[in-house]
Amino acid sequence: MIFLRPASLYLSLLAGVILLLYLLRTRTGRREVATLFLWKGLHSGRTAPARRLRLLVDPLLILQLLALLFIVLSLAEPTLQTGSASRIAILIDGSASMRTIADGEHSRYELAVKRAIALLDEGRAGRAAVISLSDHPRILVGPEGPRDEAAEALASSRPGWYADASPSDLSRMIAAIGGEGEFDRAVLFSDRPFPDPPPFLETIAITGGENGGITAFTIREDPAAGGVDAFVRVDNYGGEDRAGRLRISDGADSVEMAILIPSGSSEDYVIPFPTSRSVSFTAALEPADDFPADDIRYFALARPIELSVRWVGTPDRYLLAALRAAVPVRLVGEGADLTVIYDADPPPDVTGDVLLVHAGMPGIVRLGGDGGGGDVLALAPDHPLLAGVRPADLRVWSVPFLDSIAPGDVLLTAAGRPFLVEFTEGGRRVWFLASELAATNLPVTVDLPILVQNIVRRVIRLPAPLDYRWAVVGAGIPLRGSGEPVDSVVGPDGGPIRILPGQAAFFPPVPGEYRLVTKRGTYPVGVNVPLSESLPPPVIEPGEDRVARLGGPAGLRPLWPILAGLAAFLLVVEWFAYARVDPFQRRPR
Amino acid sequence: MERVIDEEFLRRLGNLRFIARRRRKGDIFGVHPSPRSGMSLEFADYRPYTPGDDFRYVDWNVYGRLDRILVKRFSRESDLPIYILLDLSSSMRIGTPSKASYATHLSAALAYLGLRSLDRVGLYPFTDRLGRPIPPRHGMGQMAHILSALAGLEPVGETSIDRAAAEFNSHSRESGIVVLISDFLTADSYEEGLGRLVHRGHEPIAIQILAPEEVHPSGLGRMQLIDVETKQRVRLTVDRSTIASYEKRLEEHLRRLRRALFERRIPYFLALTDLPLSRFIHEELRRGGVIE
Known part of the structure; x- marks a missing residue:
């Protein structure tokens, strides 16, 4: 048995409140009688000297504590695993483009992790495999991984700098964790969904963020002057014009120029370095956008090799x-x-x-x-x-x-x-x-x-x-x-x-x-960073996610309805028992 | 105090009336038999004709068959004063509904029965002494007085049946039916008071009102018991054996009460406050021969 919401068990501390109320109530009761001569001289009964012992014999207290116990347990959503537990495969796009800041604060990858963990919580999956998918895919949690381990692995994972995975990468990884038949669901979180995904794969698109960058950068030696020429192409895939500065550096000298790239267009630049004998060059755009990785490019001129x-x-x-x-x-x-x-x-x-x-x-x-x-x-x-x-x-x-x-x-x-x-x-x-x-x-x-x-x-x-x-x-x-x-x-x-x-x-x-x-x-x-990571993701209409919410996953049986029913029954019994208590002993609730 | 009695309850009392065990001398014709024979509503006996008898009372049918002249004798029926002695000491506050409430309703019902039978009914509330009485009168106007008085009564003070009986005797001019309603839960003597009533020629009827929780107390644990009359307190840890001892002591008290009443030929009735009042009147009092 597992608890899907174990934090609810802290509510059992309310038992202390109930006990405290009973301790206050078990002070000596006052009772009016018509005459005392029938009571005087009667042998006083024995009673537990300590209040805590007197509590043990109060059936109302026991009923209330039991009801509280069952309520707390039902809130913790205990689930019985019967047969094979529900399994889910989480494939999260670990390519470089997932580093793009999507909402001004969180990267696409962080949003994907958040939604993946939420999916695990919603789905009440018993087992979950986690794959970081790129052209260098990694299995973060194997197919027998517990749900909590999968959530931890997701939370601690980071995207790579690699290119997107190919369909063959996807097939290879699915096969590596046992194949599609091993899981009840396989869900991919990606900013660039596969154009023709396998039918078993559900896709949740993670988008957001403006991007543009240097999509071509090469250095050509100038045979006449003995220096080099830098060729740079800057693309602006964002929805707004991009103004900034382009800086080319050979390590010793640098050239800066103001640029203005209209939305959806590109510009080519040729920058001469007439006296440069360097072998390392960088081209950088400033300021950086939501995906800074392609705002700087490196080029090496291997001059010593002919x-x-x-x-x-x-x-x-x-x-x-x-x-x-x-x-x-x-x-x-x-x-x-x-x-x-x-x-x-x-x-x-x-x-x-x-x-x-x-x-x-x-x-x-x-x-x-x-x-x-x-x-x-x-x-x-x-x-x-x-x-x-x-x-x-x-x-x-x-x-x-x-x-x-x-x-x-x-x-x-x-x-x-x-x-x-x-x-x-x-x-x-x-x-x-x-x-x-x-x-x-x-x-x-x-x-x-x-x-x-x-x-x-x-x-x-x-x-x-x-x-x-x-x-x-x-x-x-x-x-x-x-x-x-x-x-x-x-x-x-x-x-x-x-x-x-x-x-x-x-x-x-x-x-x-x-x-x-x-x-x-x-x-x-x-x-x-691979050039493909700079390209804008395909336009995805809201609601295009091919996600079916998990209902009651096979192999998991929720126990909370039984416990909630028991709690309700105990409360009814307690109510009737209270109604039968001697009115002299009753206290206002 | 809540509304004492309602129309529906009075309707259910039907044609009940008090039964007097002894014939009384009444001033006017009521429904209770009087030892004075003569013109009345109820045939009693025959006697031989003696000169001077009223010819209207000669039974000519008997003379025709037996050839003897007999004169019919009649019992003269007269009204009977009914005194309701109602204990309204503090101990009557106990119970749900309270014993005082139950006793008040019972008093109203009995008063209604008496007045409807053309009897005179008076109300005498008492605690350790007699309260402000309503002297017996007949007629439904008296019912209004009694109801008004009952509505204004509140249980207070201690109980003393002996003293209340002595004061009652000094107030009542003639003997009658005395309905004594009390919980009789007093450590003081009550035998003397009962004796005074009997010796005064009254025909007492004792109705004891108790709350069920007084007969079978529940609730265990440490208790501070407070006497509602004397305000004395006793600390006690009540367990099952304590309750058993209490019940035994109560039974002994009731046995003593019943013996005292039996010796004085006083009918005794016990009414628990969870017993419907109409059921108590229709079953208990009727079975006991108090009403018919």
């Missing part, structure tokens, strides 16, 4: 600059990591990965004549090569027809023809960009360095720093591979992070600037 590039064909300073922004580039004649073939025929001794720009390659793609331009469409927007790229911003004025093309991943089309394609040939990758940069607006957009950076990430997998200049929380950073091995990691707070011997990857848990230490040097890594 990418050997063989350039074939027409030089293009924009593409080269984008390459240099992504990685220190060393131009070589042969044995390159990446061969760029720009509007030219490929040489026979191509090594490494290949980037074809308005160029063909035997067995891969053969160009026909140039055709007109058109809209750019993303056929695979989730492809890693398009991470951070906004295809809708791209403009293409000329796209060649193709005589032949090998099977590959067509990522973008322009005018209905392949515009960006990724091929895998043997042990290397080949990227095909159909148009010259001059036939597009790529040179003047922030998408070019991002796209090139994504290409470089796929070219140079290791050592890690190059591939993860813009890393996100929770995403694994490889520590081993064909590149230079990482010996140790230093966290954003300057403290060492333990790396086990042979550890293959490192998963940064919080945003900030990390440093990977190798024998050849130290390489910074900017770790940021």
Whole structure:
């Protein structure tokens, strides 16, 4: 038997009041009689010397105490667990966006915890499992966890800095706690409900809070000046215009500028640092909004590590600059990591990965004549090569027809023809960009360095720093591979992070600037909150929560009606008993 | 004191009337028999005709059958004074309803019975001495006086039946039925008073009023018992054995009372205040031959 409201048991202290009243009442009674001669000289009866002993024989007192006992017990809602206890699975969104201040005081996560605990109280669940759901989900309380333990775990839990969970994460966690059949209910508290949730999953949407933030931040080396250019995109998803200051810092110098972002729009900024030789950069918005985590972004420029590039064909300073922004580039004649073939025929001794720009390659793609331009469409927007790229911003004025093309991943089309394609040939990758940069607006957009950076990430997998200049929380950073091995990691707070011997990857848990230490040097890594966490949650109409309130959960039998009935019966008996008491002994109630 | 009597109660008294055990000399014709024979309403006997008898009383039917001249004799019926002696000492306050209330209602009912039977009824409240009496008179106007007096009476003082009886005898000019209503819970003597009433030629009837809780007390524990008449106090721890002793002592007291009354041929009735008054009158008094 469990008490759902154990605090009510404190009401039993009222028994002390009843006893006190009886002690006051048990003073010597006064009784008028017609004559005393019938009483005088009678043998006085024995009585308990102490009042407390006299109380024991008062049936009214015993009845009242019993009635009080049953009333208090019924208020405490004793519940008998019969058979299998009711079980509930609480899935609480632990992603970074749940840190958003929702009501000016509490975060979405705190509100979710509050409602989850209330649900446990309302539902009178016997057992509850608790899962913190993100792309790094955790089981806080297992499926056999008592309700109180679940409530404590919820109260003491904190959201992470990770991205939202995927449907597969959800399925995996449900399976880990025994599957949906193990629970009477499964309830998800999230600010970003799954678009097509499983039928057994009830969803309670937790919304509130205004957000905007830096949604793109990259540094490109300026080959002419020797410094760098910072490219920043600021989005305002809130309902009001956002005025503030944008500050870019390389650790030594900083640039500040006033910004005004209308509601629902974004602005791109290019800030030059002509003399900067720094490798660590931050972009920050002030003042912070309800979700400050995306108001500061980190970017690391891993200058000490070079990418050997063989350039074939027409030089293009924009593409080269984008390459240099992504990685220190060393131009070589042969044995390159990446061969760029720009509007030219490929040489026979191509090594490494290949980037074809308005160029063909035997067995891969053969160009026909140039055709007109058109809209750019993303056929695979989730492809890693398009991470951070906004295809809708791209403009293409000329796209060649193709005589032949090998099977590959067509990522973008322009005018209905392949515009960006990724091929895998043997042990290397080949990227095909159909148009010259001059036939597009790529040179003047922030998408070019991002796209090139994504290409470089796929070219140079290791050592890690190059591939993860813009890393996100929770995403694994490889520590081993064909590149230079990482010996140790230093966290954003300057403290060492333990790396086990042979550890293959490192998963940064919080945003900030990390440093990977190798024998050849130290390489910074900017770790940021996932971009997806900055996006506004879908509009959720009130009452859309798919929550069914628990009635009487199976396996729990409330005992309070029985106890309340007993209390009422005892009170009636006490009332009748009182009515039969000698009127001389009665006291006004 | 609350309203003493109502119409419904009087209606239920029906045609009851007092029964006198001895014939009285009445001044006027009432419904009670008088030892004086003669013109009356009730046939009594025959006697042989003697010269000078009124021929109107010769029973000619008997002469025709027996050839003897007999004269009819009649019992002369007369009224009978009824004295109601009502104990209104403080001890009569005990009970729910109080013994005084019960006794007052009973007094009113008996007064009504007497007056309706053309008897003279008087009310004599007493405590340790006689209170302000209402001398016996007949007629329903007397009923109004008695009711008014009863409504203004409050129990107070101690009880002394002996002294009250002595004073009553000095007030009553003629003998009659004396209804003595009291709880008889007094340690003082009452035998002398009863004897005075009998010797004065009255026909006493004793009605004892007791509260049920006086007969069977309840309530245990430490008590401070207060005599409502003398205000004396006794501290006592009452348990079941104490109550048993009390009941035994009360029974002895009642036995002594009944013996005293029996020796003086005084009818005795006990009325507990939880017994409906009409039931007491219709059953107890009627069965006891006090009324018919």
